[in-house]
Amino acid sequence: MITFATVWAWFTDPANWQGSDGVPTRTLQHLEYTFITLALALAVAVPVGAWVGHSGRMRWLVTGANAARAIPTLGLLFAVSMLVSPLFTSGLAFTVPSIAVLVLLAIPPLLSGTYAGIESVDPAARDAARGMGMSGWEVLTGVELPCAMPLFLSGLRSATLQVIATATIAASISLGGLGRYLIDGLASQDYVQMVAGSILVALLALVADLVLALLERFAVSPGISGRGQSVSRRRRLRLRRGRARDTAASVKNSTDAPLSADPA
Amino acid sequence: MIRFEGVTKKYGDGSGGESIAVNDLSLEAPTGRITVLVGPSGCGKTTTLRMVNRMIDPSSGVISIDGNDTAELPLAELRRGIGYVIQHAGLFPHRTVLDNVTTVPRLLGTDKKTARRRAMELIERVGLDPDLAKRYPAQLSGGQQQRVGVARALAADPPVMLMDEPFSAVDPVVREQLQNEFLRLQSELGKTILFVTHDIDEAVKLGDQVAVLRVGGTLAQLATPAQLLADPVDDFVAGFVGRDRGYRSLQFAEAPELELTNEPTVTIGTTASSVRAIGEPWVLCVGDDGEPMGWVRAAAVTSAVARDLLQRGGTVASTQGSLRELLDAALSSPSGRGVVADADGRFVGTIRASEVVPVIEARQQSVAAREDAAAAALHGEAAPA
Amino acid sequence: MTWALDHLDEIFSLAGQHAWLAGLPLLIGLVISIPLGWLATRKASLRTGLLTVTGLLYTIPSLALFILLPPLLGTKVLDPVNVIIAMSIYTIALLTRTVADGLAAVDTSTRQAAVAMGYSTFGRFRAVDLPLAIPVVAAGLRVAAVSNVSIVSVASLIGISQLGYFLTDGYARSFPTEVWVGIIACLLLALVFDLVIQLLARVLTPWTRVTA
Numbered sequence: 119m120i121t122f123a124t125v126w127a128w129f130t131d132p133a134n135w136q137g138s139d140g141v142p143t144r145t146l147q148h149l150e151y152t153f154i155t156l157a158l159a160l161a162v163a164v165p166v167g168a169w170v171g172h173s174g175r176m177r178w179l180v181t182g183a184n185a186a187r188a189i190p191t192l193g194l195l196f197a198v199s200m201l202v203s204p205l206f207t208s209g210l211a212f213t214v215p216s217i218a219v220l221v222l223l224a225i226p227p228l229l230s231g232t233y234a235g236i237e238s239v240d241p242a243a244r245d246a247a248r249g250m251g252m253s254g255w256e257v258l259t260g261v262e263l264p265c266a267m268p269l270f271l272s273g274l275r276s277a278t279l280q281v282i283a284t285a286t287i288a289a290s291i292s293l294g295g296l297g298r299y300l301i302d303g304l305a306s307q308d309y310v311q312m313v314a315g316s317i318l319v320a321l322l323a324l325v326a327d328l329v330l331a332l333l334e335r336f337a338v339s340p341g342i343s344g345r346g347q348s349v350s351r352r353r354r355l356r357l358r359r360g361r362a363r364d365t366a367a368s369v370k371n372s373t374d375a376p377l378s379a380d381p382a
Numbered sequence: 383m384i385r386f387e388g389v390t391k392k393y394g395d396g397s398g399g400e401s402i403a404v405n406d407l408s409l410e411a412p413t414g415r416i417t418v419l420v421g422p423s424g425c426g427k428t429t430t431l432r433m434v435n436r437m438i439d440p441s442s443g444v445i446s447i448d449g450n451d452t453a454e455l456p457l458a459e460l461r462r463g464i465g466y467v468i469q470h471a472g473l474f475p476h477r478t479v480l481d482n483v484t485t486v487p488r489l490l491g492t493d494k495k496t497a498r499r500r501a502m503e504l505i506e507r508v509g510l511d512p513d514l515a516k517r518y519p520a521q522l523s524g525g526q527q528q529r530v531g532v533a534r535a536l537a538a539d540p541p542v543m544l545m546d547e548p549f550s551a552v553d554p555v556v557r558e559q560l561q562n563e564f565l566r567l568q569s570e571l572g573k574t575i576l577f578v579t580h581d582i583d584e585a586v587k588l589g590d591q592v593a594v595l596r597v598g599g600t601l602a603q604l605a606t607p608a609q610l611l612a613d614p615v616d617d618f619v620a621g622f623v624g625r626d627r628g629y630r631s632l633q634f635a636e637a638p639e640l641e642l643t644n645e646p647t648v649t650i651g652t653t654a655s656s657v658r659a660i661g662e663p664w665v666l667c668v669g670d671d672g673e674p675m676g677w678v679r680a681a682a683v684t685s686a687v688a689r690d691l692l693q694r695g696g697t698v699a700s701t702q703g704s705l706r707e708l709l710d711a712a713l714s715s716p717s718g719r720g721v722v723a724d725a726d727g728r729f730v731g732t733i734r735a736s737e738v739v740p741v742i743e744a745r746q747q748s749v750a751a752r753e754d755a756a757a758a759a760l761h762g763e764a765a766p767a
Numbered sequence: 768m769t770w771a772l773d774h775l776d777e778i779f780s781l782a783g784q785h786a787w788l789a790g791l792p793l794l795i796g797l798v799i800s801i802p803l804g805w806l807a808t809r810k811a812s813l814r815t816g817l818l819t820v821t822g823l824l825y826t827i828p829s830l831a832l833f834i835l836l837p838p839l840l841g842t843k844v845l846d847p848v849n850v851i852i853a854m855s856i857y858t859i860a861l862l863t864r865t866v867a868d869g870l871a872a873v874d875t876s877t878r879q880a881a882v883a884m885g886y887s888t889f890g891r892f893r894a895v896d897l898p899l900a901i902p903v904v905a906a907g908l909r910v911a912a913v914s915n916v917s918i919v920s921v922a923s924l925i926g927i928s929q930l931g932y933f934l935t936d937g938y939a940r941s942f943p944t945e946v947w948v949g950i951i952a953c954l955l956l957a958l959v960f961d962l963v964i965q966l967l968a969r970v971l972t973p974w975t976r977v978t979a
Binding site: 240242243245246247248249250251253256261264265267339341342 | 462
């Protein structure tokens with residue numbers, strides 16, 4: 119029977135906080151996978167997304183990556199694991215396929231976030247930048263990327279949640295991390311452990327999302343986020359910029375480039 | 383001087399054919415003057431402008447600035463030496479007003495402190511409150527944003543400015559303010575300006591010379607605003623210049639010394655009996671400094687002249703004003719007598735429309751006579767002696 | 768291929784189960800998020816509050832939610848109702864923002880004309896705002912549908928039968944064909960959902976197909 123007391127007992131049992139399957143170790147593992155995955159996915163998605171957004175060429179890359187999101191994550195995880203595992207011996211046989219899938223899943227939100235961010239830069243600002251004699255690189259780094267920050271960061275938030283969630287599921291193909299409590303608990307009918315693990319995963323996801331939300335405060339220019347301005351001022355601004363364009367953009371974004379990831 | 387020599391811009395239409403945006407354009411924009419490119423949409427005016435800083439490359443022909451072929455200058459150097467102002471200002475939303483203005487000087491390697499000091503001067507010069515320097519573009523009104531756009535273009539003190547419909551996205555009242563300040567600024571700075579607009583009134587108001595382009599990118603007429611209104615070269619230009627151009631052309635006709643009529647005036651508080659003693663149905667009320675305040679209908683004054691009795695409808699012409707101002711003052715005055723004030727705004731006298739019209743007619747005859755004389759002189763030269 | 772043909776009956780019955788687990792929450796989610804989205808457009812503070820709460824719900828990983836719901840609701844672990852509720856939560860999390868954005872995007876002059884003609888608040892919402900928001904809402908619904916189909920398959924890890932069964936079973940038996948059949952069946956189902964929603968949106972918004 120699951121009660122608050124049994125779950126509380128699990129959390130207060132010192133045995134669960136020590137050793138190779140203690141909470142600190144599992145949490146650190148989970149974070150480690152998340153960081154490695156995001157670093158690899160960023161290294162691929164940001165340059166590609168920035169280039170597609172800047173040049174306007176090969177948009178099908180973004181469309182394709184978004185369409186690929188329809189592939190069920192669990193299926194992708196199993197399929198890649200079965201294909202890749204035999205190629206590796208030792209512990210890598212479990213980690214490499216999982217990380218590979220996690221990277222694949224993190225790329226679409228990062229790619230479309232970066233692309234949509236750069237795409238959404240006011241054409242007049244871009245035109246003015248070029249007209250003032252900025253090089254393509256200067257326009258990209260000085261104008262486009264800073265203006266793309268909000269959409270890029272929302273892509274990063276989606277990707278992070280996606281990775282944390284999928285890393286949990288990847289415990290079913292022997293990856294470590296917090297997912298082990300869920301999968302091992304299932305195997306041993308230890309339902310208390312499963313619930314405790316679920317709470318930890320949910321907390322980790324919430325904290326990660328909060329941290330990224332805070333990051334947004336520092337990384338986005340107040341001129342774009344509108345912080346520090348009165349609400350009415352922002353309203354007026356939105357009205358002036360023309361609702362038609364906003365609407366078109368939002369329809370387009372949600373059709374072609376859904377920024378939200380599955381919680382897998 | 384910006385010089386276009388046989389400049390053409392063609393675009394492929396994707397199926398082997400091509401469309402011509404600008405066709406064999408030759409034009410000079412003289413140094414220190416405002417040259418306005420005007421025409422209906424599709425006339426290639428923006429393309430023409432954007433070929434100067436090579437945002438668009440011409441298909442053929444040469445564009446030179448002060449004798450230097452733009453095609454031979456390094457792109458960044460060319461553009462950094464040309465101020466560029468566009469319709470929606472195109473301010474960088476993530477940078478403060480001050481940082482927007484320092485963009486080009488910083489690109490050119492000016493140190494931050496110097497660039498900022500100069501930017502502050504410019505911000506004030508374009509008529510912005512210095513407190514706005516720390517704001518972001520989103521916190522400014524459209525008119526303020528446009529001023530920042532102008533300040534940003536002026537920041538590196540470029541001799542040449544390109545302006546693409548800079549005032550067309552703001553409301554008419556603000557537009558007029560911006561236009562007036564732009565003219566004041568230009569009288570101080572004397573830049574070589576190429577200015578694109580679709581609004582013929584703006585063209586006539588701002589331009590030292592106006593180039594009217596027709597669809598297909600050919601030059602229909604290049605003339606001073608006065609010539610353009612007085613003598614459109616063909617039906618297209620006449621149609622584009624529009625109605626009322628006879629009347630509008632009067633704004634370029636400086637009024638000669640005219641005999642003004644002395645007008646008895648009253649002030650606020652003048653008693654009804656003194657008003658009636660004047661014996662006119664309408665009397666002019668002036669303020670403490672002699673400035674015209676409005677007309678009062680004598681019959682409406684029951685005890686004394688009060689503010690709420692004033693009719694403020696009439697316009698006031700200046701003694702240095704154009705014939706258009708004088709005529710308008712007369713036509714808009716409820717008494718039929720146009721109010722004229724001196725440079726300090728003090729009332730000097732009135733004039734009737736019937737007095738302005740003979741001046742206009744006399745002027746037309748003298749223009750015609752001059753042209754006849756010029757034509758005769760031409761024939762005289764051409765004829766064998 | 769032969770394996771798939773031999774197991775057609777099973778594929779269809781699991782697909783039906785899958786469609787039910789992914790589809791019903793779309794309807795539930797839509798019905799709940801329309802009023803929520805409308806509330807979010809009424810007041811800025813409500814909008815922030817609603818979107819924060821739904822956003823937080825969305826961060827909870829699916830497997831964790833499947834496991835956390837039974838003790839919270841008092842249901843059995845194997846009860847499909849957990850999945851229905853979990854998927855409804857995700858759908859609401861996604862659609863509330865979309866509905867709010869869609870309603871906010873209705874042209875101001877259109878809305879003011881409706882007010883001027885004497886529509887009541889609710890009447891205007893039903894007759895003007897909501898129909899005009901359909902394209903945006905449908906786009907959000909498509910995202911939710913595709914996401915739901917993918918997430919439901921995860922429930923096979925805790926033993927709830929749908930197409931995800933092929934994935935776990937194929938993996939457990941080291942039989943790749945079965946895994947691929949599961950993946951393709953999921954993709955096809957997602958495609959069907961996507962087409963149905965697009966078709967419905969088209970039928971409901973004839974004015975968007977008119978060209979001037």
